[in-house]
Amino acid sequence: MQIEKHTKILITLMIASFLTPFCGSSLNLSMPDIGRAFQVGTSELSWVVEIFLMTCAIFTVPMGQLGNRIGKQxxxxMGTVLFSISSFLVYFVMTIQWLMVLRCIQGIASAMLFATGTxxxxxxxxxxxxxxxMGMVVSVVYIGLAIGPVIGGFLNYRFGWQSIFYFIGALGAIASIMTILFMKQDWVNREQGYLGSVSIFLYAASLIAGLYGLSEIVTTWWGKYLLALGIVFTALFVLHEAKVPKPLLPVRIFLENKTFSFSSLAAMLNYSATFAVGFLLSLYLQMIMGYDSETAGWFLLVQSIVMALLSPTMGALSDRYGSAVLASSGMGVIAVGLLVVWQSMNMGSMLLIVLGLVVVGIGFSMFSAPNNNAIMSSVPPAYFGMASSVISTVRLLGQVLSMAIVASILSRTTNAATSSMDPATLLPNIQYALLVFMAFCIIGIIPSMIRNK
Structure with a gap:
């Protein structure tokens, strides 16, 4: 049977979309072993995740504009090739600092994929x-999240944490080959492809200062000043982009298109509330409950399976009935699921944790594909590249914010002699983070509901 051209392109995009979520969910299970290998605590481990997300967030919008200028294909x-090469380079990593450098390179590669895929x-x-x-693409993202803990836990337990990177590198190579074979069109849109040096500087400075300051606000005296500087740079960026004829990010669309702006805000709040949950549960299952990484991976499997199964259906429903009710209800369902997980930790019940993860998975599938569809459908085709970059950027900003919150909370200790990895300190910090994430979900219902009013 002949496979249609657009189906081949979709399959290629789905394989590439699988890479980053698989990398994240599989590495979560290896964090305790990485910590032991490099003799570092929870704060440094959170930066292994956060520096990847921060780099990706910084480069996503510029890469989206580069895609407009030289072609999205x-x-x-280039993103698939760089992701593959950078993953194999883990063989040479000897310190946590070099691992973070490698994660920065992977962040740039992921930005290339994020900015163009949607x-x-x-x-x-x-x-x-x-x-x-889009539901199919979101579904494969969740498949990556689903099998990441299982495969990552198995690879980490049997062959060491580096083997996860080798597996990712092989997948990246496959995606590169399929891109050459099936993706022949460039999709150039030079009218929208603007890369101004001042815009890029202000954009990068606002993200670096703001997000790094937020991450360090609890542990350092200068964190709050760096956060304030990030806010200043953000204001300067918005003012600059509103005035220039060819902005890096057309900020006026946020003021003129309420559906676009509120859908983007809802997406950021959603990812802020959900991304770090896998990281927290990895620590909980291994450091508190005593499971090995292979067993912990099976517990984390359930949420992503639910998301993978339901996302195409939810995306199709949004085509027929609209996105507002589905996405808003999804945020409320996620909050209920997080509450169940929080309570299950008080009771030490793995059955309740699994139930809570099922509820979170249902809620996330109700939100993600319909919300992405609302964003893309609210702009004309000429802005699809920009909208794709915005979807990726707000997702990454939410994920970085999620990890920044976790990094700040996990750094709290009752006294200087207590380790952040000590169960007596770790458990209340994990539960406190879950409460913060529940609040984010509840707040996120508001922009999701009023986007079309």
Whole structure:
């Protein structure tokens, strides 16, 4: 049977979309072993995740504009190649600092994929099929999240944490080959491809100062000043982008398009509330409950399976009934699931934890694909590249914020002699973080509901 051209492109995008979530969810299970290998605590381990996300957030919008200028296919292909090479380079890593450098390179590669993938889906598929196609991409993201803990836990337990990177490198190579074979069109849009040096500087400075300051606000005296500097740079960036004829990020669309702006805000709050949950549960299952990484991976499997199974259906429903009710209800369902997980830790019940993860998975599938569909459907095709970058950027900002919150909370200790990895300190910190994430979900219902009013 002949496979249609757009189906081959979709499969290629799905394989590439699998890489980053798989990398994140599989590495979560290896964090205790990485900590022991490099003799570092929870704060440094959180930075292994956070520095990847921060780098990706910084480069996503510029890479989206580069895709407009030289072609989305070229940027996407470079991303698959760089992701593959950087993953194999883990063989030479000897310190936690070099591991963070490697994670920065992976962040740049992921930015190339994030900035172009959703736009290519929107360009290839017509509006009546776009929600389904995005649901398929979101579904494979969740498949990556689903099998990441199982495969990552197995690889980490049997062959060491470096083997996870080798596995990712092989997948990246496959995605590179498929891009050459099936993705022939460049999708150039030079009218939207602007890379101004002042815009890039202000954008990067606002993210670096703001996000790094937020991460260090609890543990250092200068964190609050760096955060304030980030806010100043953000204001300067917005003012600059509103005035220039060809902005890096057309900020006016946030003021003129309420559906676009509120959907983006809801996405950021959603990822802020959910991304670090896998990291927290990895620590809980291994450091407190005493499971090995292979066993812990099976427990973390359930949420992502639910998300993978339901996302295409939820995306198709958003094509028919709209996104507001589905996405808003999803945020509320996630909050209920997090509450169940929080309570299960008080009771030490693994059955309740699994139930809570099922509820979180249902809620996330109700939110993600419909919300992405709302964002892409609210702008004309000329802005698909920009909208794709915004979806990725707000997701990454939410993920960085999620990890920054966790880094700040996990750094709290009752006294200087107590380790952040000590169960007596770790458990209340994990539960406190879950309460903060519940609050984010509840707040996120508001912009999700009023986006079309």
């Amino acid at each position: 070229k940027v996407f292909f 736009a290519i889906v929107a360009l290839v598929y017509p509006p009546e099929r776009r929600g389904w196609a």
